[in-house]
Amino acid sequence: MSGLNKNPDREWIKQRIMLASICIVMVFALLLLRLVYLQLIKGEEYRRLSETNCVRLKSIKSSRGVIYDRNHALLVDNRPAFDLNIVLEDAHPVEETVERLAALIDVSKQELMESIKKEGDAAFYKPVTLKRDISRDQLAVVEAHKFDLPGIHIDIEPTRHYIHEKTAAHLLGYLGQINRNELESDRYPNVRSGDSIGRYGIEKSFEPFLQGKRGGRQVEVDVNGRVIKVLKTVEPLSGNDLHLALDLELQKAAEQLLIGNDGAVVAIDPSNGDVLVMASTPSFDQNDFIGGISNKKWKALMADPGNPMTNKAIQAEYPPASTYKILTALAALEEKTIDRFTTSFCPGYYTFGKRRYQCWNKHGHGEINVVDAIAQSCDVFFYQAGEKTGVDALAQYAMGSGFGRSTQIKLDHEKRGLIPTSSWKKKRYKEAWQAGETLSISIGQGFNLVTPLQMAVFIAAVGNGGTLYRPRIVTSIAESNGNVVKSIEPEITGGLPASKETLELLQKGLLKVVHGERGTARRIQVKGVNIAGKTGTAQVFSRKAGEKFDNEKLIRTLRDHAWFVCYAPAEAPTIAISVIIEHGEHGSSTAAPIASALIQKYLKLDPPMEPALGTSIETQ
Amino acid sequence: MFDRRLIENFDWGFLIVILLICSAGLVILYSAVSAGYDGQGLHYLFKKQGMWMGAGFIIMMSALVIDFRELDKLNLLIYAICVGFLVAIYLFGQVGGGARRWLVIGFVRIQPSELMKIALVISLASVYSTSACQEGLGFRNLIKPAILCLIPFGLIVNQPDLGTGLLLLLIAGSITVFVKVEKKVFFTLTALGLSIVPLVWFVGLKAYQKDRILTFLDPDRDPLGAGYHIIQSKIAIGSGMLTGKGFLKGTQNALSFLPEQHTDFILSVLAEEWGLVGCSLLLILYFILLLWGLNIAYSCRNMFGSILAFGITAMIFWQIFINIGMVMGLMPVVGVPLPLVSYGGSSVVTNMVGFGILLNISMRKFTTN
Numbered sequence: 011m012s013g014l015n016k017n018p019d020r021e022w023i024k025q026r027i028m029l030a031s032i033c034i035v036m037v038f039a040l041l042l043l044r045l046v047y048l049q050l051i052k053g054e055e056y057r058r059l060s061e062t063n064c065v066r067l068k069s070i071k072s073s074r075g076v077i078y079d080r081n082h083a084l085l086v087d088n089r090p091a092f093d094l095n096i097v098l099e100d101a102h103p104v105e106e107t108v109e110r111l112a113a114l115i116d117v118s119k120q121e122l123m124e125s126i127k128k129e130g131d132a133a134f135y136k137p138v139t140l141k142r143d144i145s146r147d148q149l150a151v152v153e154a155h156k157f158d159l160p161g162i163h164i165d166i167e168p169t170r171h172y173i174h175e176k177t178a179a180h181l182l183g184y185l186g187q188i189n190r191n192e193l194e195s196d197r198y199p200n201v202r203s204g205d206s207i208g209r210y211g212i213e214k215s216f217e218p219f220l221q222g223k224r225g226g227r228q229v230e231v232d233v234n235g236r237v238i239k240v241l242k243t244v245e246p247l248s249g250n251d252l253h254l255a256l257d258l259e260l261q262k263a264a265e266q267l268l269i270g271n272d273g274a275v276v277a278i279d280p281s282n283g284d285v286l287v288m289a290s291t292p293s294f295d296q297n298d299f300i301g302g303i304s305n306k307k308w309k310a311l312m313a314d315p316g317n318p319m320t321n322k323a324i325q326a327e328y329p330p331a332s333t334y335k336i337l338t339a340l341a342a343l344e345e346k347t348i349d350r351f352t353t354s355f356c357p358g359y360y361t362f363g364k365r366r367y368q369c370w371n372k373h374g375h376g377e378i379n380v381v382d383a384i385a386q387s388c389d390v391f392f393y394q395a396g397e398k399t400g401v402d403a404l405a406q407y408a409m410g411s412g413f414g415r416s417t418q419i420k421l422d423h424e425k426r427g428l429i430p431t432s433s434w435k436k437k438r439y440k441e442a443w444q445a446g447e448t449l450s451i452s453i454g455q456g457f458n459l460v461t462p463l464q465m466a467v468f469i470a471a472v473g474n475g476g477t478l479y480r481p482r483i484v485t486s487i488a489e490s491n492g493n494v495v496k497s498i499e500p501e502i503t504g505g506l507p508a509s510k511e512t513l514e515l516l517q518k519g520l521l522k523v524v525h526g527e528r529g530t531a532r533r534i535q536v537k538g539v540n541i542a543g544k545t546g547t548a549q550v551f552s553r554k555a556g557e558k559f560d561n562e563k564l565i566r567t568l569r570d571h572a573w574f575v576c577y578a579p580a581e582a583p584t585i586a587i588s589v590i591i592e593h594g595e596h597g598s599s600t601a602a603p604i605a606s607a608l609i610q611k612y613l614k615l616d617p618p619m620e621p622a623l624g625t626s627i628e629t630q
Numbered sequence: 631m632f633d634r635r636l637i638e639n640f641d642w643g644f645l646i647v648i649l650l651i652c653s654a655g656l657v658i659l660y661s662a663v664s665a666g667y668d669g670q671g672l673h674y675l676f677k678k679q680g681m682w683m684g685a686g687f688i689i690m691m692s693a694l695v696i697d698f699r700e701l702d703k704l705n706l707l708i709y710a711i712c713v714g715f716l717v718a719i720y721l722f723g724q725v726g727g728g729a730r731r732w733l734v735i736g737f738v739r740i741q742p743s744e745l746m747k748i749a750l751v752i753s754l755a756s757v758y759s760t761s762a763c764q765e766g767l768g769f770r771n772l773i774k775p776a777i778l779c780l781i782p783f784g785l786i787v788n789q790p791d792l793g794t795g796l797l798l799l800l801i802a803g804s805i806t807v808f809v810k811v812e813k814k815v816f817f818t819l820t821a822l823g824l825s826i827v828p829l830v831w832f833v834g835l836k837a838y839q840k841d842r843i844l845t846f847l848d849p850d851r852d853p854l855g856a857g858y859h860i861i862q863s864k865i866a867i868g869s870g871m872l873t874g875k876g877f878l879k880g881t882q883n884a885l886s887f888l889p890e891q892h893t894d895f896i897l898s899v900l901a902e903e904w905g906l907v908g909c910s911l912l913l914i915l916y917f918i919l920l921l922w923g924l925n926i927a928y929s930c931r932n933m934f935g936s937i938l939a940f941g942i943t944a945m946i947f948w949q950i951f952i953n954i955g956m957v958m959g960l961m962p963v964v965g966v967p968l969p970l971v972s973y974g975g976s977s978v979v980t981n982m983v984g985f986g987i988l989l990n991i992s993m994r995k996f997t998t999n
Contacts, residue, residue, distance in 0.1 A: 022764065023936060026808055027928045030922060030940065037951055038917050042910065044958045048868040049906040056868025058903075067858060228858065 011472035026372035033261035046287055066231055068137075069202065072222030073168040075249035077212065079258040080284070080485070086175055086182060091169035092149050092163065096126065100231075101161025108140075112157055115148040130260065139204065142301045143169060170206070172296040178261050181421075181483065183211020184299040197576065200224055206300070212252065215420045219487050219495070222249035246423035250495055253486045261387070263611050266602040273591040274322035276277040277608060280583045282500035283479025285419070287587075287608065288463075290322040324417075324424040327459035328590055331546035332387045332597070334454025335515055335575045336472060338396050339380055341407035343512040347398035350515055353379045356390035360449070367393055367449055370386045370547075384519025384525040389453050396452020401443055404451065406429040411502045412478050415458055417467050418503060419481040425617035427464055430457035455549060462588045465575050468506075470586035471539060472516055473542065473577030476506040507534065521580050531574065531598045534606035538615050541606065542583075543576025545597030569593040574601035578609045585612050640964070641992040644922050648970070648985050652683055653913050654900075655971035661878050662892040662899045663973075674975055682975040686982030693986025697994060699994040701987070702934045705756040709778065712749035715742035716785040726736035727813045733826060741976035743786045743794045748983055753778050754802060758809045759934035768809040769818075775806065792839055793964035798946055804944040809937060864959050866903035867909075874905030876998060892973040894965055897957045912971075916950050926992045935991045949981075 039583075048056070075087040093116075101107045104126075112119040122140045144152075144164075152164060158370045170185055177374075186209035188201050201207060207221070208214035225246030230239040264275040270293040277287035292314060298307050311318050320326060342348045347568030358374035360367045369389040370373065375382075383391035396404060408414060414429035430451060432443035450456035463481060471478045480501040487496045506513070520542035522528045530545045548571040577583035587605040594600035609615075656679065665672040671854055701708070719733055719742060732739050779802040787795040807816070831840070847856045866880070874880075880902035901909050920988045923943030930936045946969055953968040955961035967977040 019764070021929055022810075026810065026940075027924050030808060030924055030943075034917070034920050034924070034947060037947075038913060040960075041951075041954050041958070042913060044960060045867070045901070045906055045913075048864060048958060049871050049901065049909070052868050056865045057871055059865050060869035090709035473887050 026593030070225040072246035075220040088168040089171040091143040094141045176293040183213035184296040220249040223247040272316040276466040280474040292316040292318040329548040330454035331548035333546035342395040354391040380520040428459040466588035469575040473583035478504045540580035542580040543577040546573030572601040690982040690986035698990045744976040744980040755937040762809045766812040866898040870902040870905040
């Protein structure tokens with residue numbers, strides 16, 4: 011047919027169409043035969059299967075991995091909860107059955123019907139949950155009347171249980187029901203509608219490990235929907251267990267000590283970055299979130315001025331105040347703008363330009379060197395050291411020391427803090443950097459913001475000889491039989507930009523803060539251990555030079571924040587702590603005693619001293 | 631503007647067959663979506679499907695206005711637009727069921743892989759209408775068709791939508807065999823295809839796709855997923871027996887045992903409620919539809935028209951065969967809808983466009999060139 015391109019050759023097309031027709035006839039014959047086989051030959055059998063034996067699927071929830079502390083104490087596990095389910099197809103007449111049930115368990119019929127309505131288009135044979143986690147009494151009544159309640163089932167579902175109420179709530183986190191968008195994304199292949207996933211804290215960060223995999227059963231049910239026979243079972247896979255670096259007893263002690271205050275305590279092991287304590291107050295009860303938190307409770311949490319839903323250890327940024335002097339000293343020593351012999355004369359103030367910058371001690375510290383300036387927290391010394399070093403050099407050392415960036419802890423919502431530079435200010439405020447602002451940041455009082463965790467990582471590094479560790483919250487992930495799936499090794503994220511000599515000077519100064527004759531925290535001395543630390547008092551609003559305030563009369567929210575950072579034993583630290591008490595006024599009187607009590611507990615020093623709160627001595 | 635002769639030649643019979651299948655489809659869909667539905671009035675899926683059919687009918691009728699030979703000239707443009715849509719999916723596509731298949735234009739969600747089927751048929755018809763010869767096509771003649779075929783295939787398989795991708799290959803393969811290839815080409819291609827199978831198995835298939843095939847061979851492998859669907863589907867079909875349980879009386883259907891009862895598994899609803907009688911009637915309607923399509927290809931005096939008519943018929947054929955085979959447990963579970971019966975706008979519209987082109991060719995069969 012060449013040459014006849016546009017008009018098909020009749021013979022050719024006839025042959026091709028015949029071929030195609032034969033194919034179609036054969037395929038349709040095959041389909042018809044298959045239909046005859048299924049519907050006529052096997053028809054009786056399938057008809058019986060469809061009428062008498064109802065084969066259904068029942069899902070088996072996997073149990074979520076449990077969480078242990080560093081000493082293998084259980085923090086989070088699962089308890090059996092009894093859920094009341096209904097299969098509409100079996101519950102005829104639905105209204106009457108639900109009414110009877112409502113009367114038995116003393117719940118309003120509307121509430122139960124509401125749950126059915128919510129499922130909307132849900133298939134008839136699928137169980138709809140009427141009420142989660144019914145009480146033992148309700149369970150007993152339903153069981154006793156089960157023959158009057160067709161289509162009603164009680165299913166035992168593993169449910170999350172936080173053993174120590176409110177303890178480490180921010181670190182452990184909580185669960186929440188998966189929403190439609192998440193279900194439609196590919197991130198949660200094993201999760202069904204109605205299931206919960208980690209929403210916050212470790213529960214969220216380690217969701218893929220904790221989750222496990224659903225199983226299910228093919229079952230045969232009778233006309234009332236009761237299981238006659240289990241046909242096939244696919245066992246669920248439990249989630250993996252987590253072993254935390256957390257020390258439960260120490261955590262509880264820290265929370266106990268924080269009672270009545272808003273604030274945070276972080277304790278880490280300076281030798282590997284293990285997070286021993288991460289406490290934030292006020293706290294919340296994670297058990298409230300199981301099966302959805304009630305609107306009322308959620309509103310109350312949101313309205314609380316203490317921000318209970320914020321993990322202040324990583325999500326709150328504070329001015330570092332005098333604790334930042336460690337960094338200023340480090341930068342100045344490394345930049346060689348001061349050395350161990352440099353002294354400043356402190357008359358109680360420092361005149362810069364037209365302004366007088368106060369030292370907290372209005373009587374002045376006299377002639378003072380870097381070690382004593384740290385010990386006594388002399389502002390004037392650090393005004394001068396910072397001024398000579400300059401804002402951008404200070405910022406460089408601060409960033410090298412882990413400030414202004416994430417500590418890389420495996421928790422969401424971590425704040426990075428703020429380390430100001432001259433270019434930052436230009437960009438942010440379209441204004442040039444003022445030399446006076448350098449003085450403020452030198453004593454941690456300007457634009458700088460840090461999180462308690464950053465402070466803990468920093469002070470730990472000062473104590474351990476300069477190594478910055480990534481805070482480690484989970485040390486290993488294991489199957490429920492104990493097989494370790496993944497062990498998480500300590501991870502070094504950098505080193506302090508400081509020489510050995512510089513660190514030794516800093517350590518000396520920090521030791522004198524507690525053990526020096528005029529140290530700002532000398533009243534927290536403990537027998538049997540040397541503590542090296544630094545107090546801080548962060549101004550919440552600035553007071554004009556020379557202006558006097560009666561702190562007792564200041565309204566609480568305008569009072570200063572109290573800081574204390576430390577490590578112990580000073581010679582070979584095993585614990586580093588950072589404490590912030592919002593509006594706690596003085597680091598030495600409110601924050602430091604908490605740290606000292608925790609050190610005693612952790613090092614098992616007898617007898618543990620009660621923290622002496624109240625009477626304040628020196629400030630800053 | 632319409633030639634009188636065109637109206638005289640209009641293929642009323644074919645239109646009636648299409649409308650009969652559409653009506654049957656709506657009746658079955660009504661039953662499928664009514665299970666467990668106690669809302670007011672008609673179910674929204676039913677209304678939507680009705681609207682899609684209406685829209686499809688309008689598109690089908692408007693496809694009659696332009697002479698089908700225009701498609702020959704425009705084939706590359708149509709092809710390029712459809713490939714463009716497929717590429718656009720990667721950039722703005724909507725994810726559904728783990729794959730990127732949908733493109734949202736205004737308020738319409740379209741599935742470009744569906745439209746691609748028609749575009750590919752048109753392009754291949756255009757290429758083959760000039761290269762076909764008595765001895766059959768040689769390797770050199772197949773280079774261009776292979777490229778035309780593999781570009782959309784790659785894009786669709788990557789979505790991932792292996793089912794539609796393979797459907798594309800089957801349609802292209804049918805057209806190629808239809809225009810006739812040299813014997814050695816035929817055997818080489820067959821051998822090549824067979825040798826690729828293990829390669830595809832180990833490299834190309836995702837774990838879930840392998841699972842589906844293994845589950846087809848042994849339904850007990852996945853008693854909670856596809857295995858369960860196959861078993862339930864067979865129970866539904868078989869329990870229909872000779873005359874079925876009656877309209878809206880299907881128990882398997884009412885209990886929603888089947889996961890996709892209004893889309894891919896809709897045949898089981900028909901089989902359960904109308905029995906062998908109902909199924910045979912639908913099969914006969916499809917059978918008539920396909921033979922009618924072949925007849926249009928046969929009687930067309932234009933090479934392009936013949937191949938185009940065959941290609942569209944092949945497209946319908948493979949959908950019917952794969953879907954029914956799957957529902958009856960003859961084939962692994964792949965997501966291919968049953969033409970004009972399964973719920974789904976893109977599928978309805980694509981098939982209607984196809985029928986429009988067939989009617990168009992049929993109307994103008996006496997115009998040679």
